[in-house]
Structure formats: structure tokens, C-alpha cells
Amino acid sequence: MDIKRRAFVMGGSALCVTFLGGATSSIDFGGTPHESLLIAGSDEFLPYAKKLIDAFVKTKPGIDVVVEAGGTDLGLLALKRGAIDIALASRELKATEDEKLTRSYMLSRDAIALVVNPANPLAGLDRKTAASLLLGNVRDWGRVAGQPGPVQVYSRKAEVGTQKALEKLVLDHARMGLEATVVESGVAMRERIAADPRGLGFLSLHDITPAVKVLAIDGVPMNRGTILSGRYPFSRSFFCITHGTEKKAVREFMDFAQGPAGQALLVSLGLIAVQ
Secondary structure, eight states: OOOOOOOOEEETTEEEOOSTTSTTOEEEETTEEEEEEEEEEOTTTHHHHHHHHHHHHHHOTTEEEEEEOSOHHHHHHHHHTTSOSEEEESSOOOTTTOOTTEEEEEEEEEEEEEEEOTTOOOOEEOHHHHHHHHHTSOOBGGGTTSSOOBOEEEEOOTTSHHHHHHHHHTSTTOOOOTTSEEOSSHHHHHHHHHHOTTEEEEEEGGGOOTTSEEOEETTBOOSHHHHHHTOSTTEEEEEEEEESSOOHHHHHHHHHHHSHHHHHHHHHTTOEEOO
């Protein structure tokens, strides 16, 4: 059963949702009541959440799920206003957001890897130098790797979740330099770096293969242990957030997502399970 979708209207600082009566609707399709589950939020988490929801609804044909992006902040705002049932988040709640009725469920962890061609002698970077390279402020490998030559930076489109994650985690919300070559996918990024001894790019966990070299950051290698512990600086966590009384469909989805089937699915998508 595919996800049933209806547009969420984003605008300014608010997320407006019109869905047959709101987040607590019971929808009648052909005379059979179906419970609705409305989910919105993090652009970064969304591609993984859709796969999770697809698997969930196959086990619960009486639940109709609507899911949209919009960003963590707008998702949380819609949740607090009662417009949706679950907010997707790619960060921990701030102190001002963590209210008594709010529950935060970590489902998985991920990381953004900075990658170079295996022929590049560089083993790692500090965060400041990494940002300088990606922003185009440092343009010659001789300044960081001891082997002179122009740095060729690769990026993704501005709206892609991985690009947004890089700019948040690595660049402190700055935009990459205009000189970067834009590629269409993680696979295309990996292929470009594998073919370009002077290339510098970035990948999510699920796109990493031995065709590229993953750089340590601040002396910390990227591996399962450093990501789970948070020692690797460019780690991120994916959460589902609820607020107030959780209706049956919410509880069933959370049980699935945190259970063996949901966690195994997230691992198959390249994320790190937390349960």
C-alpha cells in the first residue's frame, strides 16, 4: 500500500495543514473508516522516513499516512499547533522546545563524510580547514596536503537533504562557493571523486564505498562507534517527535519504527540503528 499524500502548505514561519478535519481525523474511504496519520518535518530525514512509512502501512491497511517535508522547525511548529501527529527532526530538541507533553524518539544516526580520491595523500582535516576548502577560501591542495594542485569541490543541489546537512554541520549554515561543481546524486558524487585525484566531496553513509577515501575530522575517524557516541563531529540524529496524547496510530508507528523490522529497514538504507 503506497503512502496517501495531500499537500502541506508551507509559508513564512507557519505550517498550515488542511486534511479533512486535522490531525485527529478518521477518514471514510468507500464506507470503511481509516485512521489518518499526519507526518511532516525534516527534509534530511524525509527520504528515509518515507521508506519506513511504506513498510509500516503494509502491516496496517487501516491506517492512511500523509507525509511531507518542510524542515524540522516548521514540523515542530505544526506539531505544537495540533496540525500533525508526528514531526520529523534531524536534530535534538532545544530547551525551549522540550515541553512536558513533548516526547522525542531517536530512530537512527547518520553522518556526513568528507571524501577524496584514494590517491590523495591527505588522511584528515580539522573542521576549520574543511570549511575553508568547501567554501573556496583555500583552493590549492598544497596548503593542506603537501601535494600542490587545484582543489575541485563538488556539491549537490541546494534543496537536497545531504547538501543542507553539510551546510549545517560543516559550514555553520553558510553556502558553498559558486565554483563547486554540482552533481545530481550521491552515486554521481562518489563516481566524480573516484575519477578525480584533486576532487573533494561529501557523502551520506549509504553512498560510501572503497572507491573513495573518507577523511578523519579533528583526528576522529568516521565509524559506527564514533558516530553513535557523537565523537565524530559531522554526525546527525533522526527523531520522531510527538506532543500530547498519542493516539493509537502514532503508538503503532513508533512501535514499528523502533522495533526489529523498522530498525533493520533503516540499517538497510545505510543508517545506524539505535535500538
